[in-house]
Amino acid sequence: MSADRLYAYVGAVLVALALYAFLVHTHVLRRLLAFNVMGGGTFLILVGLAQDGRGPDPVPQALVLTGIVVAVSATALAIILLRRWFATSQTTSLPEDGSS
Amino acid sequence: MxxxxxxxxxxxxxxxxxxxxxxxxxxxxxPSVSVASLVADALPASGVSHNVTAVLLNFRSYDTLLEVAVLLAAAVVALALRDEPSARSPAHVMYVALDAFVWRLAPLLVLVAAYLLWAGSTRPGGAFQAGSVLAGAAVLLRLSGLKVTAVDHRLASRGAMTFGLVMFLCVAIGTLLAGQALLEYPAKWAGALILLIEAALTISIGVVLYSLFDNAPQARVSDRESERQRER
Missing domain, CATH: 1.20.5 (Single alpha-helices involved in coiled-coils or other helix-helix interfaces)
Incomplete structure (x- = not known):
């Protein structure tokens, strides 16, 4: 098994772990972190699977680079929203569906 | 349960x-098609010799254009949600060692960013890496309490944020006016156009990332909010 394939396997494990954390935790910051880890896993699968045994593949690399930049800015925006939410509501989790 | x-x-x-x-x-x-070999075949016509840069700014430059638009949208929302400027109090405390360190490091970081931008056409590097280094330098200055005058200036920072997207759009429209497809650079100008777009993007990405950091609302409850809650 090449190192590239190993990256893809690690990516699959990361996605599964992050999904679990995302579903279980209600703290919004934890959810945001879990979502970021999930994104990282996706990037690993994309790059690792594409260049396994074929050498570097620039198209997924460019895709992932674009994805990283968007993920960074979206995370920053999410943290800003989160801080605003905490300042106004004094809670760190969002209201459950059905409860008021 | x-x-x-x-x-x-x-x-x-x-x-x-x-x-x-x-x-x-x-x-x-x-996969039935090997995109890697397609890219390798078309690389000489792209204007740059590094394949990832060629994909980002030539073959799939439409993606990059939209990505810059997404960055700008995030920055605009962050600006709309920021605290009032009076609520922020960046009191500058003098730390001799920190100040001396930061003053020497900041120009070096700008140099690194310029190198990364230039290196992008031949090896790993490019606008995003250079922009993040710039943003990192600005965050460092901000955390050490020094003023980033160019970014604190309202009009200048708004201009710098949109500069990359505007430049990109100008090139896109220019290629259409020249009778080419959208963002299809003429082979003779491709290298220069890519460098031009990347330089503009570097500035924009740096300022946008820094402003996302700088405009984050305070984590503590603002005085106005606590007052409002006391009234309830």
Missing amino acids: KRRYRHLSAGAVSVALGAALWHVVRVRPT
Whole structure:
């Protein structure tokens, strides 16, 4: 098994772990972190699977680079929203569906 | 009871997804087209000699254009949500060692960013890496209490944020006016145009990332909010 394939396997494990954390935790910051880890896993699968045994593949690399930049800015925006939410509501989790 | 149910169902869903992904990685479907060799064939006409840069700014430059628009949208929302400027109090405390360090490091970081930008055409590097280094330098200055005058200036920072997208759009419209397809650079100008776009993007990405950091609302409850809550 090449190192590239190993990256893809690690990516699959990361996605599964992050999904679990995302579903279980209600703290919004934890959810945001879990979502970021999930994104990282996706990037690993994309790059690792594409260049396994074929050498570097620039198209997924460019895709992932674009994805990283968007993920960074979206995370920053999410943290800003989160801080605003905490300042106004004094809670760190969002209201459950059905409860008021 | 409800909590246990939640953990169990979350675990089941995650294990199922993980197993599915694992299976896909193990089987690894073979693509019918090798995009890597397509890129390698078209590389001489792209104007740059590094294949990832060629994909980002020539073959798939439309993606990059939209990505810059997304960055700008995030920055605009962040600006709309910022605290009032009076609520922020960046009191500058003098630390001799910190100040001396930062003053020497900041120009070096700008130099590194310029190198990364230039290196992008021949080896790993490019606008995003250079922009993040610039943003890192600005964050460092801000955290050490020094003023980033160019970015604190309102009009200048708004201008710098949109500069990359505007430049990109100008090139895109220019290629249309010249009778080419959208963002299809003429072969003679491709290298220069890519460098021009990347330089503009570097500035914009740096300022946008810094402003996302700088405009984050305070984590503590603002005085106005606590007053409002006392009234209730």
